[in-house]
Amino acid sequence: MTWNANGILAKLPTFEVILNSLDIDICLLTETHLTKRNYLNLKDFKVYNAIHPGNTARGGSSLIVKNTIEHFEFAKIESNEIQMTIVQLNSLKQKINIGVAYCSPSFCIKKETFKSLLFESGDRFILGGDFNAKHLDWGSRVTLSRGKELRLAIRELGCNFHSSGNPTYWPTDNNKIPDLVDFFISKKVSSNFISIEDCYDFDSDHSAVILSFSEDIVKKPMKPILTNPSTDWLSFKLELDLKIDLSTSLNTVEELDKASEDFINIVQGSAWSNTKISEGRKVTTNYPEYIMNxxxxxxxxxxxxxxxxxxxxxxxxxxxxxxxxxxxxSLKENNLKNYLSNLSAEKESNYSLWKATKKLKKTVDHNAPIKKADGTWAKSDKEKAEIFAEHLAEIFKPTSGDSDVNVNDITNTYENSIPLVTRKELAKEIRGLNVKKAPGFDLITAQILNNLPKKAFLFLQLLINAAIKLRYVPSIWKVAEIIMIPN
Structure with a gap:
């Protein structure tokens, strides 16, 4: 975990409780404000400090490691611009250095200084801390000159950066906007072995960031889907035929709501039960026969x-x-040359050039902060969701009763003017659906609708016509995902 404490001694009791409750193995603290007279002493942990060279209570960094982890101090920097500590872990399959760095915002730090910083971290490392460097690539709100310099150093030394894209600095001045300045930099450590999450448990103007590093690949959660290439569509149709009851009563609003929900559940269950669970896309390389020989x-x-x-x-x-x-x-170089020579911005190649460019320039998405009504900032996803819910509840309200238009008159006028849906019309609409479009929250895709057996198709027609007769859209059909776009 990396966290800018902005003075650790005053927050020490709370810090110890949270450190143990989160089961943190290594903690990277910045802005510790420690001196030669003030130091940390934590039970079951070894602490390494890098203080400000002026021995004043400002800046500084501390690296805290559990005693059960085999390690030793690797390097230390105590300059006016940077205070950094690095240890080397020996308990992993491969040796790796873990470091913490605090970069003072008072100095103009250039690319070469950042390169020296990363070079001091060793051949294989994870370095966390407060770099006071903003760049859109790791999710900051803006790109500033120091961020450009650090980005160049990261690129030239073949390093990677890891962040959640959420702000980590929450200024007490409400006129200032939160931004991301705390993150991790690594070298020779694949992102497949790392996961990142935010921590808002601390009382500080900085939130913490937790990096989980595994010797095995960390599997990211996959988006739920109902089908994949392994789906047995014949068994899917047979199961639907057995479960659907065409004699279901659809005479009331309540019956229509229940039948619609049951239909979705039956389709989802039949799809899942006839689809093998995918463990993710496996990347395979077919080498020529002479290579295999x-x-x-x-x-x-x-x-x-x-x-x-x-x-x-x-x-x-x-x-x-x-x-x-x-x-x-030689084979890889030739394959790369062929790949690059075949890139094109034309439709015939499915715009392969733009897709390749987008993949190379992919950055961490910046998650904009949201201000509450009382002027404080919403940090967690739950807090943001509650603010959105309150805002949308104010917007989506029933029509006011002060209107001169009589809703009952409109209903009576159009009561008999909407014709019922025929099988031919429904079949035409389903065939015209774009199979590449994403499904709604029910996960039912155009491919699934095109594979509905006759009985399920007829039941869907009955549901639609019942909605027309009752002049009521089932509640489950009105569930929508609203995406908020930053202004």
């Missing part, structure tokens, strides 16, 4: 050398290994 020859050579330990066998193994690496490198 070289792999086999190398494997035989290694087995021969393991048994004989003959220097000549070792020489043969080394030659085969080097030749295999050269061939794979």
């Amino acid at each position: 070289m792999v086999k020859n190398k494997r035989k050579a290694r087995k021969r050398w393991n048994q004989s330990r003959d220097p000549e066998d070792k020489r043969v193994l080394n030659n085969l290994s080097q030749k295999l690496r050269r061939e794979i490198k």
